[in-house]
Amino acid sequence: MAYSYQLKRVDFIFRNENDWEKVLSTTIKKKPDEIINELISSELKGRGGAGFPTGLKWKLTAESKETEKYVICNADEGEPGTFKDREILSKVPYKVLTAMAVCGYVTGAKEGYIYLRGEYKFLENELNKAIDEFLYYCQEINLDFKIKIFMGSGAYICGEETALMESMEGRRGEPRNKPPFPTQAGYRNKPTVINNVETLVHTWTIFKYGAKKFYDLGVQYSRGTKLFSVSGDTPKPGIYELELGMSLQDFVYEFGDGDTKAVQVGGASGFLVPRKKFKDTAIGYEGKLVGISLPTGGSMMLFNSSRSMFNVLDNYLEFFREESCGQCTPCRVGCQQLLLGIKAVKRGEKPASYLDKLLKLTETMQLTAKCGLGQSVANSFSSIVENFREEMIY
Amino acid sequence: MMNKNVNITINGFRVEVKKGMTILEAAEEEGIKIPTLCYHKDLCVAGNCRVCVVEVVGQKRLSAACATPCEDGMEILTNSLKVRNSRKHIIELLLAEHNADCTKCYRNGNCELQKLASEYKIMTQDFLELSPLKNYTIDMYSPSIMKDDSKCIRCQRCVRTCAELQGVNALTVAYKGDRMKIATFFEKAMNDVVCTNCGQCINHCPTGALVERNYIEEVWNAISDLGKHVVVQTAPAVRVGLGEEMGMKPGEAVTGKMVAALRRLGFDSVLDTDFTADLTILEEGTELLTRLKKALVEKDQTVSIPMITSCSPGWIKYIEHLYPDNLENLSTCKSPQQMFGALAKTYYAKARNIDPENIVSVSIMPCTAKKYEAHRPEMHDSGYRDVDYVLTTRELAIMVKQAGLDFEKLPPAKFDRLMGESTGAGVIFGATGGVMEAALRTVYELVTGREVPFEKLNIKPVRGMEGVRKASVKIDNPLEEWAFLDGVELKCAVAHGLVNAKKIMDTVKAGKADFHFVEIMACPGGCLGGGGQPIPTNPEIRKKRAEAIYAEDTSLSLRKSHDNPEVQKLYKDFLKEPLGELSHHLLHTKYTRRERF
Incomplete structure (x- = not known):
């Protein structure tokens, strides 16, 4: 074996923790500014694929003087080859709900929505039960925040944040002109934080373990961990939480079937990397690292030499x-x-x-x-x- | 905020513009034209054709100039290599999707896509043609509007027009991706849906995807048929629009030249819809007073007040679809076009001693809904089809060009007698508020014996381009017959554009409207902004046409409908009295409830 490098597997997201009530109640004792600063210092970036700094997004929305604001959890997971959000919502929904409530507290939003992909209808009942329990606790601690599910209807484009909002407002899911961005005028033309499911879970990790713990993982410009949906010609398809910044070579070494010809990083809208470029490619956000750095929403599709x-x-x-x-x-x-x-x-x-x-x-x-x-x-x-x-x- | 200025550079030149202005507007102010397709001054910004992309230095992607507000320090390039290449690509893509059989297109010569292709000299076709792959059929079921999806460039101007200007939503976007198209409810034919036939979608379409059903050949055939007596009537708004089609500036009234041209085209008698506009005022004014008397004196609960005008066939179809419970509020008067049609084959035929069977009645209208109106089964009261063919202003222009007439050099001519005389009151029917003004001039004088108390008869409060306008006239010292109106404040409202009609109708429906008389016109600006008027039509052009109409009114010696000598003669010789038996038979009609989809 030419490579001795081990992929750094991490276990934050699916770690079974039953203390969401405590995380919520202690987090909202902090000042909003404190929470935002923590997020900013963690350098957490959006996990949907675009990589906008999450702390900054919350900050921009918090700064708006509008009284009506919204938090939206984008669970319209439609990118071919990703299936991580589905697992998060079925395994650890409380982490998502807690993060949404904290976001509401920080930004001043009183309402949150989970925009659930049409094909994930089967998650709706369980998720609603979790929401009911969660909101009951919110009432107990006098946190004024509501969460509702909005079912999508199966259009890929509705994962685009502004098309998603159009769809929620009852119109055709067509992207809007930007600017204005959702932080200024989002859902119902009000300031809105819209985050990917996974991003919200990462904020939960940061609330609980602190920004430093998160920041210490990953590499420069690409801090923390990321869920990968591994599929294609691999002996072990599935969902894996890995540190960002790994080289694609290492990834293929771990997940390939020994005959990997190319890897599609980031789903249909991502990039295809051929074997000769595995070594020079790192998985992470664009930065000043050596070689090519590819962002991804988590979809990793492996193709072997039998594929055209x-x-x-x-x-x-x-x-x-x-x-x-x-x-x-x-x-x-x-x-x-x-x-x-x-x-x-x-x-x-x-x-x-x-x-x-x-x-x-x-x-x-x-x-x-x-x-x-x-x-x-x-x-x-x-x-x-x-x-x-x-x-x-x- | 809006008054603050920002400093930007456009193509290297520093300029100061108002904050909030888009790049497109700023460039226009600097005299730089950025091409557009989905942008229209009447409509909200869509930013979907992407033809107007410009480079903002420092940004990775290009920005749509129509949708991007200027920000301080922006460096904008409207014609960089990146912009040129991209723009050319986009035009090529549109052409690949578009059925570019230009020589066989009704909009050949006045098509925004064709013009862009010519400006950017798209001489080759690199991309694969898409329209043959899709089984397009042309919707020709409507007597007013033809819809050809193969020519559609999906700019959604029609969709926005139908929603924002008219509030009808007959046209919307359906499907997605490569199948995305502009469709009606369940892709039914245009004449089976809520469509009002107003034709605003045609007027806002950049290409030939939406055009009027034209009857040019039929009219030529009638003219050439020596056995037929072809009479033509021209609506008031046509005379202030036609010039634009003939290369003149907006806002020139070309009444005399138009009459001369029509005579040269071979029409046997060139008459004026303004004549029946005056007639409408007498019928409608009398109807209003009768209704008021029943409501105020006889306390008749069955009488519907306010009474609403019925001149605009787009508006009629709208109320039939969307407020069918309020059809009783409509005046029973036919529109001037249909009054003319009914009289042409009765009164006119008798007076001129022509067999109505041999009369072909043609009307030139600023309107496409008139085509549908003429088609309605109710409009056969003369025993024949009252109006045989309706042409738009645009179609008339085509005929004039086909006949090879040098329009600008034509010596002005006058309308023929018998149904050719009109007053200023008839002329202003072409502008929003005009029917109201004309009605007030007559009704007030009928009731009090005095002229309406406005300077030079100009009832300014009902004029203008505001969507909904309200006015009132107090009646003092009426004639004995109308004593019950003493001290009554006659309240009126005017709306144009169906989205504004909705505002009024919601109050009427709720029973909260305190008006007596309401004028509603389907099109923005009234008939002068009609769906059959020259393309382009936009707010500035509508304003100019309105000025021309009011100028025409002031230039006439007769400005009150009841002063029209031919109308007086018509009552004396034929109809006897307003709302009489004959006028009831020929000039009034009823309406139909319709479905709401």
């Missing part, structure tokens, strides 16, 4: 073509062009050089699409086409 990268890309593009909300030109038409384009090249109806035109098109999509969906189609497209060009043509 053309089929992989074809599958992603079909997904995007269908799941684009369809409002903005680059995303709606762009996705159709990319899909039909690679098929045309494969069939020999377009020359191989047409792939370069499509690559240019993804640049435009990245520059001009209205929301993260259209902007990130370029990620998987260019990383697959550039690294496996041959497979696209023959």
Whole structure:
């Protein structure tokens, strides 16, 4: 074995702890500023994939003078290859609820919503029971905060925060123009904190164990741990909590089946890394580290040499073509062009050089699409086409 | 906040703009045009076509100029290489999706996408054509509006128009991704849904996806048929819009040239809808006074007050769909177009000794709902179809161009006699508040024997572009016959744009409206902003057209409907009296309850 490095597994998120009442009551004895500073010093970044500093998000919302504010837990886990939020909500819902209530206390929001993915309807009953128990305790300690579940209907785009809010307001799930950002004008045009399920659980860890404990994990710019949903050609698919900053080589060493050809980091909207780049790739947020640093919402899909990268890309593009909300030109038409384009090249109806035109098109999509969906189609497209060009043509 | 200024640079030039202004507005002020498609001055910002993207230095992605507010220190590039390449790409994408068979398109020559493609010189087609892959069919069921999804660029201007200006929501977005389209309720045909046929969606569509059902060939055929006597009537708003189609500036009244052109096109008699507008005032004014008498003197509980005008067929269909319980509030008067139609094949035919069978009645309207109105089964009271063909201002312009007329050089001409005479009161029907003003001029004088107490008959409170306007006129010393109105404050309200109609109708429905008389026009600005008017129509253009209408009113010597000598003659020779038996038969109608989807 060439590598002696062990992946640093951690166990914070699913650690079975029954003291959420204590965590809640002691945390809200602190001043809001104190809590925000703690979050900021932990350098926790959003775990949905975009990586916005969580402490700053709470701070911006707390600073707003509006009296009506909201906390939303984004549980519309729709990215192909992620299934971590489902586990969190079924195993440790109290950590999420506690974090939402603390967020409400810090920002001044009195209402929280869990936007639950349509396909997770089966979680609703259990989750409602947990909410009832949780709210009962909130009443006991005189914490004025309510939590409700809002069921999504199954559109991928509704995981985009502003489309999610449109959907909650009873309209079509279409992303809004930004600015204004949700911290200024979110749900019902009021300041809103919207956090991924996992992000909220991490804040819980920070409330309980302190910012330092969290900060000490991971590497510079990418502090703490992260849940990974491991799937594909692996002998041990599942959910793993690992420290950020690991090299992809180590990851493949641990999870690969010995024949790993490439790993898709971050789901359909993420990047594909071919074997030759495993060593230079680290998993974490963009920073000044050496090599490539790839952020991820947690989806890690491994492909072995039996897989056709053309089929992989074809599958992603079909997904995007269908799941684009369809409002903005680059995303709606762009996705159709990319899909039909690679098929045309494969069939020999377009020359191989047409792939370069499509690559240019993804640049435009990245520059001009209205929301993260259209902007990130370029990620998987260019990383697959550039690294496996041959497979696209023959 | 709004008064504070911010400093930005646009293409390297430092400028100071108001805080809160978008990049698009700031650039426009500096004389820099940023191309747009989904943006329209009448509508809220959508930011979905992405044609207006600009570079804000220091930002990774481009920003939509229409949706991004200027912030202090912003360095904006509207024509950098990045911007140009992206913009070109986006236009190419739209063209790939669009059925770009321009030569066969009704909007050929006045299409925003075509214009952009020409400006950016898109000479090749790199991307795959998408529209042949989708089984598009054209919805031609409505007598007013045709919807061709293959030409739709999904800018959602029609959707916003239908929601924000009209509050009707007949058109909405359906499906997602590549299947996303603009659709009606369950994709039913346009004539089976709540659509009011107002045509505002046509007027706001950048391409040929929504166009009027045109009857140009039918009219040419009628004109060429020597056995037919073709009469044409022109609505008041057409004369202040037509010039724009002929290359003139907005706000020029071209009444004389229009009449000359119509005569040269070969119409046998060129007449004026303003004539029946005056007639409408006498019928409707009398109806109002009758209703007031029943309500105030006879205490008749069955009489519905306020009485609401019925000139606007878009509004009629709206109330039929959305407030069917209030149909009794509508005046039973037909619209001027339909009064004209009914008279053309009775009174006119008799007077001119022509078999009504051989009369083809054409009307030129600023409106697409008029096409539907003429089509209604109720509108056959002359024994024939009262109005055979309705053309929009735009269609007339096409005919004038086809006939090769040099419009600007035409010597002004006058309307033919018998149903061609009108007063200023008839002319102002074309602007919001006009029917109300015309009615007040007549009703007040009918009741008191004196002119309405406003300077030069200009009833300013009912004019303007505010969505809902209210006014009242106190009646003192009425004639003996109307003694019951002594001291009564006649309260009126005016609304234009159906979203404003809703505001009034909600109070009427709740029984909280304290008006006696309400004027409602379906389109913003009244008929002059109608769905059949030249494209583009926007707030500035509507204002100019309104000015032209009021100028036309003041220029006329007769400004009160009851002074119209031809109308007086009509009553003497034919109808006998307002609300008489014959007018009841020919000039009044009833309405239908409709479903709400």
